[in-house]
Amino acid sequence: MKTLETTIDEFTARAAEEGLLDVAYTTVDSPFGPLLLAQTRRGLVRVGLPNQDAEELLVDLSERVSPRVLEAPAELDQARRELDLYFEGKLDHFDLPLDWRLSGGFRQRVLRAIDRIPYGQTRSYTEMARKAGNERAVRAAGSACGSNPIPLVVPCHRVLRTGGALGGYGGGLPMKRALLELEGVLDESPGS
């Protein structure tokens, strides 16, 4: 006798086979708490940090991408593996296809520039504004970082204020500091 859970898993697998899985998601553990990972057929579309409400993020995906949202952990195996390695300090470059559709225009240009900052290095908000084509839009560049739908993988934690102050982080400053320590940018006594 199959349990209802098994039957639901089989349904999800069939939905994926038949191309009906527009948004697959799962929750994974991290040193900072649970992360929500969501992907479309194009790639990873959303990473929810531990301090963000996963239910709200799913409702948002349902509205902005497609209501065909299903929990399908197997679909996110690669993302989970790469994040595990990253947190262990054994991966310095994510090799995941990304779906940028949740950010447009200037914001997306800023985020694509951030995506090219190498592991263990930092840049300033001003540099990111310049790379995105408007050096004076520093504030907008900061808000693009703040609205990054794919944090960690698109490393907005590598963007600091000119002069080295940490600036902000959607997952909270302690997390930003810890990520920069993990990458060897900050040592035990963090800069102000």
Place this chain on the structure above:
Amino acid sequence: MTALPPFQTVLNEHSAAVMAILRGAVGRDGAEDCFQETFLAALRAYPKLEDDRNLRGWLLTIAHRKAIDYHRANGRKPVPVADPAELAAPNGMPEPDDGLWAAVGALPPKQRAAVALRYGSDLPHNEIAAALGCSPEAARRSLHEGLKRLRKELA
């Protein structure tokens, strides 16, 4: 217009009810298949659904159609019904015995569905009507005919 909830939410909230009804309607073995077909059809149609106020009725309507398809494909023969233990009413109704569910399983499809929806899932007449895609009067009639027949069979 409010947006549709993520389909996973719909699945979590209604999968048990859909499974209970299908077990009553087509038996344990058929219920697995019908469950898959029901939710695949629902998922296919979901983004275009315009009214999400009665998602349960909508799913039960689809489940009912899949149960009818199943009976057609299987030559309308009476099917073994679910183990009564699995159909145990969530609201603490006494568990019906084997003979009763066997008799329910032998009813014509509409009557069987009406009886299963009323007593297996405790739905009110208007929701049964929504699930069967008929008027409340017709749902009441199917239920009445089904019960009459059961009384005769089991007398």
